[in-house]
Amino acid sequence: MPEPSVDTVFGDLQQEGEELDALVSSAAPSDWARPTPAPGWTVAHQIAHLEWTDRAALLSLTDQEGFAAHVQDALAVPESFVDEGAAAGAKLPPAELLQRWRDGRLALTRACRQAPPGERFPWYGPPMKALSMASARLMETWAHGQDVADALNVRRQPTARLRHVARIGVRARDYAYLVRGLPAPEREFRVELTAPDGADTWTYGPPEADQRVTGPALDFCLLVTQRAHRADLAVRAEGHDADRWLDIAQAFAGPPGAGREALGGPR
Secondary structure (H helix, E strand, O other), X not given: OOOOOHXXXXXXXXXXHHHHHHHHHOOOHHHHHOEOOOOOOEHHHHHHHHHXXXXXXXXXXXXXXXXXXXXXXXXXXXXXXXXHHHHHHHOOOHHHHHHHHHHHXXXXXXXXXXXXXXXXEOOOOOOEEHHHHHHHHHHHHHHHHHHHHHHOOOOOOOOOOHHHHHHHHHHOHHHHHHOOOOOOOOOOOEEEEEOOOOOOEEEEOOOOOOOEEEEEHHHHHHHHOOOOOHHHOOOEEEOHHHHHHHHHOOOOOOOOOOOOOOOOOOO
């Protein structure tokens, strides 16, 4: 599948943020205290995490020394720094937290557009170009937005923006093995995903590959962001290596997540 254009990535990032913004803006202040599927995290924690991570991304793009110091602070408490960042923001009044998140989104998008296209910027995982940083922020916004939607009992309509999430999930295949200390398969897999409109198919990898993954793009994105258990999704693997990957896939940087418990059937 061809790489998306610069305007497409930045435009989709803005739209993803605006969609989640509309969801939480319409929620009552008491709804921000609702628990989400992430243990110990409320709706406020989810938005606070996005605000906190957007600030970290902005720091990476504009002050690499400052970001390096931030990473050292994180390494001092590797098991808790993400939760601590979310907890600190979740203590704010919802209106104040929402405005901080809005301001941070705007600043980050501006910094991404102004960044030199070929330069790579530090991150918790491998360094990334600004365009990849924007795609990663979209992925995180969508994933944490799913937690918010689940908490508020809202069923979101999947959009073509999921192609960014799917692409990251495919490209992060070897990283999922790396963070688990496992050797990655030597050959590429073929991944074929049915787009949300039901008309298109998003394809990755050589068509002749004997290891294959197929299914709805939404389900694949839920899998690689660990927002649903594999048993509850219509994602299928052909081949031992592909099957193993679906058990460990992750689209996000950092240590392996705990994932979600199986609910007992497709969503």
